[in-house]
Amino acid sequence: MSNPTTEALKGVAPSQVTAKPIASNHTTRKKGDFKGRKFLLGSLLPLIILGSWQYVSGTGIVDPMLFPAPSSIIKEFYEMVVSGELFRHLEISVLRALLGFLLGGSLGLLFGLAVGMFSKFEELVDPTVQMIRTVPLLAITPLFILWFGFGETSKILLIALGSFFPLYVNTFLGVRNVDSKLFDVARVLEFKRVNQMLRLVLPAAMPNVLLGLRLSISIAWLVLVVAELMGADRGIGYLIQDARSFMRTEVVFIGIILFAAVGKLTDSLVRVLERRLLKWRDSYRG
Amino acid sequence: MSTALLEIVDVSKTFRSAGDAVPVLDRLKLTVNQGEIVSIIGPSGCGKSTLLKIVAGLDIDIEGRVLLEGEPVKKPSQEKGFIFQEHRLFPWLTVERNIAADLSLRKPDVRRKVDELIKLVKLQGFEKAYPKQLSGGMSQRVAIARALLRNPKVLLLDEPFGALDAFTRSHMQEALLDIWRENRTTMLFVTHDIDEAVFLSHRVIVLDARPGRIKTIVPIDLPFPRKRTGAAFQELRTLILRALEHEEPENGSVSYTI
Structure with missing residues (x-):
């Protein structure tokens, strides 16, 4: 940006704004090529592994009960x-x-905002939350089962508990990182209390909130597996557990792959959200 | 141009740190008239920014009174537009949404006024730009537009062009005068730049340091637009410079006698 001030002062149309798309067209195509090559390079290793796996399975060296051939996994997948x-x-x-995530995550967001905004609330709530946070979730699981049984309640509450903390901690941190000078601006412009929250604190804390969101979602998946492995009559976790006891190894693999796929999908969704919500950030170019 | 808009009556301010009381402003008295541009100039630490914060209502722990149209100032409000040293735009909002801030651009009257202001501060074509894409001068013009949208009775400017290069700064000064010609907005302008003070204001208040008191008031009776190179301009410049420098040897001699 050499000197747009003078340009704008003269009332001349800002050249760099109109010039940008032309310049970036060129770079996007190049970037696309690069991305394609990167994708090919990235999928090389998995392809080699899959190929040799299929080959080795065909020779009968490995036990097909433990390592079913990729082709039979795909066949089973198709049937299911x-x-x-x-x-x-x-x-x-x-x-x-x-x-579980909606329950825990929204509570984490709300508590994080409140604790960040009001130091009295922080003194009241934060020590307790930090104490509970240090307890491993797996240690609480039996207690939840005792209290709420094997039904949906205990599972959802366990997932909620797990996804509460990342959003809570990161939102809290985000609020405390808001530039205090902007609060003076909000006072001078006479922002209402609600607007101070919605138009200043929340957008300013958004980078941290989104980080918390990603961490919360992955925790939600993790706890889901734990909850379903411990006792359920449906669900991917149950599917894996059930398949294990009947030695249906193909199905175990399918369950694992499914978890990976859904996890990756949700993570990508949050990344898209990040790109859209944080395009104002100066540092955001990864 | 003779109706008093802003009255600062015997305002004193003392900072307390570690048990020590440091007087910053001492019974300061100043009246700013409707449509007037008044500059406050003084050495660093003379309390000029503090004075502006007091007038804005951002600092109310004071002795004395500040009256805006006869009403005492108790808290910050849109009536007292404030331009900070840094632009303090919301980085996540585009130019037009920064100007609107908490108001909705979907309201036709807000939309219309924002468009007018963008024209006034000459930012057409940058409505959808984010602050990170703007230069310092442009950002500061967005901040001015944001304050003007709220029809302030007085615009308080705290060294708004201090961080800009000399070239951009003189453009900004002209832009500010354009705004004044258009709206006749009353302005209280804190600066450490004598040229800027003489170029912009109807009166220049020279402050003394520790505690801040008014040393002299220099009326600038030159017609706009002013020529920085003109003889009368230079004369006033020297006058203010002398008033500012006057203190240095005095202070020096005091420290010597002790």
Whole structure:
């Protein structure tokens, strides 16, 4: 930006704004090529592994009970999709994770905001939260089962508890990182209390909130597996557990791959959200 | 131009740190008239920024009174537009949304006024730009537009062009005078730049340091636009410089006698 001030003062149309798209067209195409090559390079290793796995399975050196061939996993996957069995398990798992995450995550966000905004509330709440945070979630699981049984309540509450903390901690941190000079601006412009929260604190804390969101979602998945492995009659975790006891190793693999795929998908969604919400950031270019 | 808009009556301010009481302002008295541009100039630490914060209502722990149209100032408000040293724009909002801030651009009257102001501060074409894409001068003009949208009775400017290069600064001074010609906005302008004070204001208040008192008031009776190179301009410049420098040897001699 050489000197746009003088340009704008003269009323001349700012050249760099109009010039940008032309310049970036060129770079996008180049970047696309680069991305394609990167994708190819990245998928090289998995392809080699899959290929040799398939080959080795065919020779009969390894036990197909422990290492089923990729082709038989795909075949099993296809059958489960067609029969609708897979979808039934996936549906309940996603529902559990979603409900738990929504409950815990929104509470984490609200508490994080409140604790960040009001130091009195921080003194009241934060020590207790930090204490509970240090307790490993797995240690609390038996207690939750005793209290709420093996039903949906204990699972959803466990997921909620897990996804509460990352959003709480990061939102709190984000609020405390808000430039205090901007609060003076809000006072001079006579922002209402609600607007101070919605138009100053929340957007300023957004980078941290989104980081908390990503961490919360991954914790939600993690706790979901734990909860479903401990006792359930449906869900991907149950599917894995059940398949293990009947030595259906293909299904175990399918369950694991499914977890990975859904986890990656949600993470990508948050990244898209990040790109849209944080495009104002100067440092955000990764 | 003779109705008093802003009255600063016997304002004193003392900073307390570690048990020590440091007087910053001492019974300061000043009246700013409707439509007047008044500059406050003085050595660093003379309390000129503190005075501006007091007038804005950002600092109310004072003795004395500040009256805006006869009403005592108790808290910050949109009536007292404040331009900070740094632009203090919201980095996540575009130029037009920064100007609107908590007001909705969907309201037709807000939309219309924001568009007018963008024209006034000459930022057409940058409505959708983010602060990170703006230069220092442009950002400061957005901040001015943001204050003007709220129809302030007085615009308080705290060394607003201090961080800009000399070239941009003189452009900004002209832009500010354009705004004044258009709106006749009353302004209280804190600066450490004598040229700027003489170029912009109807009166220049020279402050003394520790505690801040008014040393002299220099009326600038030159017609706008003023020529920085003109003889009368230079004369006033020298006058203010002398008033500012006057203190240095005095202070020096005091320290010697002790």
